[in-house]
Amino acid sequence: MTANPPSRIAQLRQASVAMLDGLTPAQQRCQSHPELSPMLWHVGHVLFMETYWLAERVFGDARITDAWRDLYVPEISAKDERSARLPDADALRAWAAEISEHNDTCWQRARDMAHPLLADGYLAAFLRQHYAQHLETMRLVRAQLALAECDPAAIDMRAAAPDTDFTPLAAHAVDIGTASIDAYDNEQPVFTAYPPTFAIAERCVSNAQWLGFIEAGGYQNADWWDADGWAWREAAGIAHPQHWRALTNGWFVFAPGSTDIANAPVHGIGWYEARAYARYAGARLPRETEWEAARRVGVLTDVEQVWEWCDDAFYPYPGFRAFPYDGYSLPWFDGGHFVARGASVHSEPEIRRPGFRNFYPPTHRHIHAGLRLAST
Known part of the structure; x- marks a missing residue:
């Protein structure tokens, strides 16, 4: 059972509402990227979903959720239609205060209830993670808002060769997944895997090493790319990571707060790009079971800096059972979503665990994802 009490939800609520601070009204309402909703929507959505699962699903009270369902339920509210329908920040803050008080009362009442969603603290853990995931998305x-308004200047960075410092792991049995109440359905049930002998890089690929890929013609050489990835690259005109800008005197790499940009893990790349780099480097991406095995024995030195693309399409573990609803994982076992492991600098503690599985289409580049190399 998780050690975090339900009061952690109050902290996560406050952190979510605070994401509006320092943004102009236009920025609060702006859809900064086609795959990202406006900040106002995210704040309303997390509060709505807490109310949905607690007030509506546990107590059968849909008075609040009925009024906002068509805006804050993703399946019935298209991303590009959300901005114009959102309340302003003052109204949303006032609503958030009312909802927080209402939900705190519900949590108090829930202490004495027997309900499947409340057993062993499951619902509180589920909602903490939902808040945590959206806080990362809000970051x-x-x-993206800052990138659009920054004044790019070239950094001093020289291209580097791919890292050849790999740690071997002998074939062994390893338990894969998460057994605690915090686990999402796609992390369960825990099963035993038997990865054969492999080697994995101690560090993630750096910005300087990615520059080496660019200078070697990485975005021009189809031999390093999957056929689908090359077709996407040509159609989209992709020539560098999403957070980079090509200048006449070098490269601008958007990395606020970083003091060593050249050696920091590259991010802003999709799965297709990660696979192409791995081929250029004479290596491959780690498989999910390999990554988790390496993480659990502690041979990865810079985890939780960027999400790390794995070679696998998102798939159900043996004995998978959808819970608490079909929509979190089941629709994405479609062969078109790929796994990223490890958390990032934007991640909350609730999802920084070895068994947590993130998953995205191979073209998603706005996420804080990079890669680590492996070999057989």
Whole structure:
């Protein structure tokens, strides 16, 4: 059972509402990227979903959720239609205060209830993670807003060769997944995997090493790319990571707060790009079971800096059972979503665990994802 009490939800609520601070009304309402919703929507959505699962699903009270369902339920509210329908920040803050008080009362009442969603603290853990995941997404929104308005200047960075410092792991049995109440359905049930002998890089690929890929013609050489990835690259005109800008005197790399940009892990790349780099480097991406095995024995030295693309399409573990609803994982076992592991600098503690699985289409580049190399 998780050690975090339900009061952690109050902290996560406050952190979510605070994401509006320092943004202009236009920025609060702006859709900064086609795959990101406006900041106002994210704040309303997380509060709505807490109310949905607690007040509506546990107590059968849909008075609040009925009024906002068509805006804050993603399946019935298209991303590009959300901005114009959102309340302003003052109204949303006032609503958030009312909802927080209402939900705190519900949590107090829930202490004495027997309900499947409340057993062993499951619902509180589920909602903490939902808040945590959206807080990371809100930080991505802020990053895109800042990137759009920054004054790019070239940094001093020289291209580097791919890292050849790999740690071997002998074939062994390893338990994969998460057994605690915090686990999402796609992390369960825990099963035993038997990865054969492999080697994995101690560090993630750096910005300087990615510059080496660019200078070697990485975005021009189809031999390093999957056929689908090359077709996407040509159609989209992709020539560098999403957070980079090509200048006449070098490269601008958007990395606020970083003091060593050249050696920091590259991010802003999709799965297709990660696979192409791995081929250029004479290596491959780690498989999910390899990554988790390496993480659990502690041979990865810079985890939780960027999400790390794995070679696998998102798939159900043996004995998978959708819970608490079909929509979190089941629709994405479609062969078109790929796994990223490890958390990032934007991640909350709730999802910084070895078994947590993130998953995205191979073209998503706005996420804070990079890669680590592996070999057989």
